[in-house]
Amino acid sequence: MFIYLSKKIAIPKDVRLRSLSWNTDQGWIACGGESGMLKVLKLESQPTSNDPKAKGLAAPSNLSMNQTLEGHTGAVECVVWNEVHRKLTTSDDTGLIIVWMLYKGMWYEEMINNRNKSVVRDMKWTSDGQKICIIYEDGAVIVGSVDGNRIWGKELGKVNLSKVCWSPDTGRHILFCTDACEILTYDALGNFVANVPIQGVAEGEQAVEIVGIDWYDGSQGYVDPNAPSLAVAFSNGRIQLMRNEVDEKALIIETGLRISRIKWNCAGTVLAVSGASLPTEAERKALEARQRDGEDKPDGDQPDPDKESNAVQFYTPFGRHLRSLKVPGTGINGLSWEGSGLRIALAVDSFIYFANIRPDYKWGYFGKTLVRTQPTENVNL
Numbered sequence: 001m002f003i004y005l006s007k008k009i010a011i012p013k014d015v016r017l018r019s020l021s022w023n024t025d026q027g028w029i030a031c032g033g034e035s036g037m038l039k040v041l042k043l044e045s046q047p048t049s050n051d052p053k054a055k056g057l058a059a060p061s062n063l064s065m066n067q068t069l070e071g072h073t074g075a076v077e078c079v080v081w082n083e084v085h086r087k088l089t090t091s092d093d094t095g096l097i098i099v100w101m102l103y104k105g106m107w108y109e110e111m112i113n114n115r116n117k118s119v120v121r122d123m124k125w126t127s128d129g130q131k132i133c134i135i136y137e138d139g140a141v142i143v144g145s146v147d148g149n150r151i152w153g154k155e156l157g158k159v160n161l162s163k164v165c166w167s168p169d170t171g172r173h174i175l176f177c178t179d180a181c182e183i184l185t186y187d188a189l190g191n192f193v194a195n196v197p198i199q200g201v202a203e204g205e206q207a208v209e210i211v212g213i214d215w216y217d218g219s220q221g222y223v224d225p226n227a228p229s230l231a232v233a234f235s236n237g238r239i240q241l242m243r244n245e246v247d248e249k250a251l252i253i254e255t256g257l258r259i260s261r262i263k264w265n266c267a268g269t270v271l272a273v274s275g276a277s278l279p280t281e282a283e284r285k286a287l288e289a290r291q292r293d294g295e296d297k298p299d300g301d302q303p304d305p306d307k308e309s310n311a312v313q314f315y316t317p318f319g320r321h322l323r324s325l326k327v328p329g330t331g332i333n334g335l336s337w338e339g340s341g342l343r344i345a346l347a348v349d350s351f352i353y354f355a356n357i358r359p360d361y362k363w364g365y366f367g368k369t370l371v372r373t374q375p376t377e378n379v380n381l
Contacts, residue, residue, distance in 0.1 A: 001270075001314065001323045002358040006343075009063075009352040011037070017347035018075050020334025024266050025083040028065070029345060030090070031334065031352060032076025038069040038090055040107050041352075071098050071109055078120060084129030085146050091120040097134065099148070111148050115140070122164045126171035127217040131188075133174055135161040141176070143190070154190045163210060167245070168217035168229065175245060177210040183232065185245055199250045200232065200240035209235040211259050216268035223269050227317040231271055233259045239273065241319055251319045257311060261335040270322065271315045272344060274332040310348065312355070325355055 011017060011033060019032040029041040042065035074092035081088055088100040088107065097120060101110040118138040125132045131151065134142045139156040141164075156176065163177035175196060176184045183196035201208045212233035222229070228241035228251060237259060241251040257275030264271055310327040312335065327346060334347030346353040363372035 001360050003312075003314070003323050003325045003355055005325070005327070005353055006356045007354040009041070009354075011039075011350045011352070014350045016333075016350050017352070018077050018333055019079045020336050020345060020347035020352065021079045021081055022336035022338055022345050023081045023083055024337065024339035026086065027339070028081070028088075029336075029352070030079040030081065030088055031347060032072070032079050032090060032092075033350070034075045036070075036072035036074060036076065036092065038072055038076050038079070040067045040069060040088070041065060067107055069100060069107055069109075071112070072096060078123050080123050080125060080132075082125045082129045082132070082146065087129075087146070089123055089125070089132060091123060091134075093119055095119055095136075097123075115142075121162050124164050124166055126166050127168060127219065128170045131166075131171055133164050133166065135164045135176065137161060141190070143174075143188075152190050156184070159184075163213045165213045165215050168215055173245065175213065175215075177213055177232075179209060181208050181210055181234070183210065183213070183245075194246070196232075196242075196245050197248050197250070198232075198240070199248075200234045200238040200252055201236065205236065207235075211235050212262040214262050214264050214271075216264040218268065220267040223267075223317060227268070229264075229268055229317065231262055231264065233262045233273065235259065237275075239271075239315075239319075241271075241317065253315060253319045255313055257313065260332050263335050263337060265337045265341040266339055267341055268317065270341070271317070272335055272337065273313045273315065274327075274335045274346065275311065276331065277309055277311050312344070312346065327353060329353075 015033040015035060015037045017031055017033045021030050027042055032038050041063055044062045044064045072092040074094035076090055076092045078091045086102050091097045095114050097113045098109055099111040100107045118136040118140060121135050121137050123132060123134045130146055132144050137160055139159045139161055141156060142153045143151045145151055160179040161176055162179055165175040167173040171188055174186045181201060185193040185196055187193055210232060214231050216229040228243050230242040232240040237255045237257050239253040239255060255273055257277050259273060259275040261274045310329055310332050312325045312327060314322040327348060329348035332346055332348055336345050342357050344355050361372045
């Protein structure tokens with residue numbers, strides 16, 4: 001696998017981004033930032049070509065849509081797509097939720113809601129686009145339908161919620177992550193089922209939080225019947241890969257990152273992990289030795305032991321590291337895959353960075369013929 005940064009889009013007035021989501025079906029990119037900034041962008045689609053060299057490459061990167069959506073006043077912390085029904089749901093740090101709909105090629109406000117009691121921490125649609133789950137910091141949960149009706153609501157007691165995730169079987173279960181590093185499993189009617197085993201935190205380890213959770217929906221099959229599809233990321237830099245919510249033999253990845261985001265690609269074959277990395281212990285000791293020898297400060301070619309560097313790491317479902325990508329800036333606040341799996345978008349400071357991905361293809365040689373596999377594109381018949 002080969003990965004490289006290919007394009008950077010600057011947000012006007014240097015507004016810092018707080019959220020990002022790429023619609024894998026239609027290609028729209030929603031990005032939210034401070035002071036109510038919300039935009040929907042779209043890159044030009046891949047032109048039809050018979051050139052075999054163009055197969056398996058990322059599409060051109062010129063913008064064909066750049067619409068600013070007005071309505072939020074606080075920082076837009078969460079943007080989620082309903083790809084089935086072509087809706088966008090956004091929330092800001094004042095608790096305001098807006099549902100946007102597409103009409104004649106433009107996005108318009110369809111519904112608005114504000115509970116006026118707490119801040120929205122996360123929102124997720126089911127894979128079939130029929131239900132949305134909204135969680136608030138104070139433990140309140142609301143599950144609603146695509147037409148705006150409330151299905152059920154619940155107070156989970158004295159817990160602070162941080163993340164939510166639907167199971168891939170069109171939402172039979174919901175996983176709620178708490179600030180106490182717990183994952184609670186509820187059924188689709190709001191009844192408690194069980195706690196998810198936490199295996200990425202060592203016994204006695206303190207002040208560890210869950211910073212990300214993503215469950216591949218299985219829509220494009222699995223690379224292996226036993227391949228993990230549920231990923232849970234912790235603030236200690238570990239990732240727990242599980243085959244289901246009751247898996248007690250999870251795979252553990254030591255990323256060496258201060259993780260900010262995790263996301264499976266659309267085929268569930270690659271997990272992208274973004275965060276900030278510190279110099280290794282060997283680099284730190286070497287630099288300290290040079291400083292003891294009279295070098296008070298590191299020069300431009302030497303790593304600063306206190307300076308973090310942004311990176312995105314890529315893993316297989318079985319935890320094998322594929323590649324790392326260094327990213328400039330002070331922090332990655334959003335990560336999302338293009339539907340083809342050949343590009344990722346990153347929200348970094350007041351920019352959106354795009355990276356192109358050249359995957360490894362299986363190949364063979366026989367009978368004086370070189371043969372390689374090529375992933376097929378989804379075709380609507």
